[in-house]
Amino acid sequence: MTDRLENMALVMPGLLLLGLAFILPVLQMLVLSVSGPDGFTLEHFTRFLSDSYYLGILWRTVRLSALITLITALIGFPLAYIMAKSGPRLRLWLTLIVILPLMTSVVIRTFGWIVLLGRSGMIPSMLRDLGLVGRSFSIIQTESAIVIGMVQVLLPFMTLSVLGVVMSIDGRLEEAARTMGCSFMKTIRTVVLPLSLPGIVAGGLLVFTLSASSFVTPSLLGGSRIQVLAGSIYNAVTQTLEWEFAAAQAVILFVGVALVLVPYLSVAGRRNG
Amino acid sequence: MVSGTPIWARYFAVIFIVCTALFLLAPLFVVMGVSVSESQFISFPPQGFTLHWYEKVLSSDAYVSAAWTSLWIALTVTIAASLIGGAAAIALNRRSLPASGLMSAALLSPLVLPTIIYAIGMLLLWSAIFGPISPLALAIGHTVIALPYVVRTCLAVLADTDPFLEEAARTMGAGRLQRLAFVVLPQIKPGLLAGGFFAFNISFDEAVLSLFLRKPGLTTLPVQIYGQLEFSPDPSVAAVSTMMIGLTIVLLIIIDRTLGLGKIASV
Amino acid sequence: MSEINLSDIHKSFGKVEVxxxxxxxxxxGEFVSLLGPSGCGKTTLLRIVAGLETVSSGRVDIAGTDVTHLPPEKRDIAMMFQSxxxxxxxxxxxxxxxPLRMRGIGSRDEQNERVKTALDTVQLSHLGDRRARQLSGGQQQRVAxxxxxxxxxxxxxxxxPLSNLDARLREDMQxxxxxxxxxxxxxxxxxTHDQEEALSLSDRIILIKGGRIEQEGTPAHIYAQPSTSFASQFLGSANMLSxxxxxxxxxxxxxxxxxxRLPLALDEAARGAVSLALRQEDLVLSDASDANDGGGLKAKVRARVYLGARNRYVLELAGAxxxxxxxxxxxxxxxxxxxxxxxxxxxxxxxx
Known part of the structure; x- marks a missing residue:
């Protein structure tokens, strides 16, 4: 019985912190999103869902997040596969290359992209000098800039998620497939890819969630005209000071994330038993 | 590579790796380059070489005070998250608690919820109860975000240890506190160290929560940089960013020494 | 007097009584083995003696003292784990x-002396400074x-403690x-679940099945005179015939x-339906065509497995x-x- 007491004492601070400083704030936000001057109201939600400006923001957020997820998967899977098949030394270096940006502040990485993609930045100047684009060409403050920056920010998450799964695939399966007449590409397609799918799906959900909820990179690279949902929340909190409206938008984001994550978590949880 | 990998695939792999590495590291290289440029404006490639912008950062009150704020909060978060998360991981690893699965899911849940949702909730709750934001609010918020990382690294380290160590220690006469001090703590130490450095890194680099929970006089480095970027910055913002990148590299090396980078990748 | 005494021990995990x-x-001074298949409850019994499991009811005495409610660290025991x-x-x-540090036994010098003696006993005194994980499995075993x-x-x-070792090392350790x-x-x-290990090491064997004592006795007795079909099958893997x-x-x-028909010993008292336990090594095989022995049972060879020094035959006899x-x-x-x-x-x- 005292063993249980000891364990409860060890886990209690964590649970208390979580209950008071995590669950309670989220609940507070949920409550505020339906509060008006006269008590319960859904006006903040109807305001968002009936205004084509906000619906456009929502659609852009979903569209960009999907595109970013797709691109990170297209780069992340081959990257993780090559990492898994490299020798331990090379793999360590590649891991470092993936983790270093991951552990660098998003603000700093976005700053780097501002320099590279800016009006007189290196990449647009190069493209102009090569004559590939016109004089007035610009990347910054377009959706392309957001996608480029976000892919770089989120690629490590996808790569590490896929890497974990690819590393656990028994290499003999590929050898077996080759002895049964599969070409290299066919082996990737029929053996490696299906077995990596759990990692790709998990990474994809993570990337989608993070990209739908980030505002630092989109607002710095996209500017004020190309607004995404999280940026709109940030504006409502800091510029217009409409906290209830911000809470309502956060709830909409929350519901969207839950719609994506909950089915996955319950399936994955059941599979892990 | 598996033998029998076609030659074109090997070439593709090399080119692909080089391009991806460039893509991932480009923003960092650019920031480092700008920080030593003699130009008054932010430009890349850098022109000349100067450490002038570093001097400017170190003599700027705004940057130095932001750095102190960040440092204090990060240290507080490191200690709090390590203590709370390490203790929880020890208890969860013993698997004797009722609903320990539910508890570990709860402790890891801040990983899943987007930070912006949590940030706005924290802002609303703190303002409703305590009024103006204080450094404590930010430290608590960062601790919540960093906690899952500590719990996860500690659980991963503990999972690799012999589950019978504590029982063996009991049969050798070790009491409750002796077991924690002489058996459990030495086992969990690498996880605690790595988790602690993660917590420091997360708090020191975190921008979202810090942007929501800010008030005049309470500005962390990432918030300070963000503020500069919204206007037209000079290369000193690159110098301070480069210093932060340097700190991240130091932390990475320490984490590699304590736990191993390969291990982190799989946590 | 008995050093360990368990009386009427009951143990349940949830609703399952093991x-x-x-x-x-x-x-x-006795060496007693608890022998049985995995999941029979033998390890639970050992852990109850150690105090690592509590009992649902019953009483445990060590050296004449009731230790039923003492935690393991307060019991005068030492335990070697499988891992x-x-x-x-x-x-x-x-x-x-x-264990000396934890139990506060002796001064620093006395402790050093005892550690040295213990390491000498297992012939490892030259490895005292190594880390445990740098040793081979057999050496780790000796440290334990x-x-x-x-x-x-x-x-x-x-x-x-011997189950993770290979065959040669295991014999040395025995x-x-x-x-x-x-x-x-x-x-x-x-x-142990290994009957040969139990037979070669023990003064006495306690055979456990389903949490109960199936039979106990000296190795010679329990091997020669198994009292149940489980005992005869588990010790010596006998053939059972109805x-x-x-x-x-x-x-x-x-x-x-x-x-x-098979004639039995004259003093055999059992009548009616029985099971006959026939050890593999007690049966003598001969060619049925020169059946001069007359009393032999007729059987058919189904398979032969060559084992080097010996052969194992699988025979068909009376549908078994x-x-x-x-x-x-x-x-x-x-x-x-x-x-x-x-x-x-x-x-x-x-x-x-």
């Missing part, structure tokens, strides 16, 4: 010192043994265990399912399959008709 009332004792449970952050010598004997406990508990046990006069309770015992003019006779071990002097092929004989006194007649 130990439905067990009593046994171990005398001072060895060496502390990876400590050196070999520090591992061996650990040294750690178990260093505090000179009243009771030594061994939880399948000899070493017996020597240490005798030299130190330890009271030892040993858990039969009916009838009285005839020449004494009791077992009638097999296909009508063949029998396994027997023979030498290489006469070989039979699949499908051959053979004749089986067995000495009367080697046949165990058990309840069906």
């Amino acid at each position: 130990i439905p009332g067990v009593s046994f004792s171990v005398e001072r 060895y449970a060496l502390l990876p952050h400590l050196s070999v010598a520090e591992n061996v010192r650990f 043994l040294a750690r178990a004997i260093v505090s000179r406990p009243k009771v030594l508990l061994l939880d399948e 000899v070493e265990l017996i020597e240490i046990h005798k030299n130190l006069g330890l009271t030892t309770l040993f858990v 039969a009916v015992v009838e009285d005839t003019g020449s004494g009791p006779m077992a009638v097999l399912g296909d009508g063949q 399959s029998l396994r027997i071990l023979t030498g290489n002097d006469q070989l039979f092929a699949r499908g051959d008709d053979v004749s089986l004989t067995i000495a009367h006194e080697r046949i165990r007649v058990l309840a069906p």
Whole structure:
């Protein structure tokens, strides 16, 4: 019985912190999103869902997040596969290359992209000098800039998620497939890819969630005209000071994330038993 | 590579790796380059070489005070998250608690919820109860975000240890506190160290929560940089960013020494 | 007097009762094995003696003291774990010192002396400064043994400590265990699922099945005279044949399912339906065509497995399959008709 007491004492601070400083704030936000001057109201939600400006923001957020997820998967899977098949030394270096940006502040990485993609930045100047684009060409403050920056920010998450799964695939399966007449590409397609799918799906959900909820990179690279949902929340909190409206938008984001994550978590949880 | 990998695939792999590495590291290289440029404006490639912008950062009150704020909060978060998360991981690893699965899911849940949702909730709750934001609010918020990382690294380290160590220690006469001090703590130490450095890194680099929970006089480095970027910055913002990148590299090396980078990748 | 005494131990995990009332004792200086298949409750019993499991009811005494409610750290015991449970952050010598430190036995110098003696006993004194994880499996095993004997406990508990070793090392360790046990006069309770290990090490074997004691006795007794079909199958993997015992003019006779008859010892008392336990090595195989022995059972060879020094045959007899071990002097092929004989006194007649 005292063993249980000891364990409860060890886990209690964590649970208390979580209950008071995590669950309670989220609940507070949920409550505020339906509060008006006269008590319960859904006006903040109807305001968002009936205004084509906000619906456009929502659609852009979903569209960009999907595109970013797709691109990170297209780069992340081959990257993780090559990492898994490299020798331990090379793999360590590649891991470092993936983790270093991951552990660098998003603000700093976005700053780097501002320099590279800016009006007189290196990449647009190069493209102009090569004559590939016109004089007035610009990347910054377009959706392309957001996608480029976000892919770089989120690629490590996808790569590490896929890497974990690819590393656990028994290499003999590929050898077996080759002895049964599969070409290299066919082996990737029929053996490696299906077995990596759990990692790709998990990474994809993570990337989608993070990209739908980030505002630092989109607002710095996209500017004020190309607004995404999280940026709109940030504006409502800091510029217009409409906290209830911000809470309502956060709830909409929350519901969207839950719609994506909950089915996955319950399936994955059941599979892990 | 598996033998029998076609030659074109090997070439593709090399080119692909080089391009991806460039893509991932480009923003960092650019920031480092700008920080030593003699130009008054932010430009890349850098022109000349100067450490002038570093001097400017170190003599700027705004940057130095932001750095102190960040440092204090990060240290507080490191200690709090390590203590709370390490203790929880020890208890969860013993698997004797009722609903320990539910508890570990709860402790890891801040990983899943987007930070912006949590940030706005924290802002609303703190303002409703305590009024103006204080450094404590930010430290608590960062601790919540960093906690899952500590719990996860500690659980991963503990999972690799012999589950019978504590029982063996009991049969050798070790009491409750002796077991924690002489058996459990030495086992969990690498996880605690790595988790602690993660917590420091997360708090020191975190921008979202810090942007929501800010008030005049309470500005962390990432918030300070963000503020500069919204206007037209000079290369000193690159110098301070480069210093932060340097700190991240130091932390990475320490984490590699304590736990191993390969291990982190799989946590 | 008995060093360990368990009386009417009951243990349930949730609704499942794994130990439905067990009593046994171990005398001072005795080496007793708890033998049984995995999941039979033998490890639970050992852990109850150690105090690592609480009992649902019953009483545990060690050296005449009731320890039922004492935690393991307060009991005068040492235990060797299947995984060895060496502390990876400590050196070999520090591992061996650990129980002395925890129990506060002796001064620093006395502790050093005892650690050295214990490491000498297991011939590892030259490796005292190594880390535990730098040692081979066999060496780790010895460290665990040294750690178990260093505090000179009243009771030594061994939880399948040899099962992770390969065959050669295991034989060496068995000899070493017996020597240490005798030299130190330890009271030892040993858990194993390996019948040969139990037979070669123990003064006494307690055979456990389904949380109950199936049979107990000296190795020779329990091997020669298993009292149940489980005991005879688990110890020596005997063949079991159903039969009916009838009285005839020449004494009791077992009638097999296909009508063949097998004479039993004259003093055999059982009558009616029985199970016959026939050991693999007790059955003698001969060619059925030169059946000059007359009394042999007729059987058919189904398969032969060549084992080097010996052969194992699988025979078909009265609808059952029998396994027997023979030498290489006469070989039979699949499908051959053979004749089986067995000495009367080697046949165990058990309840069906």
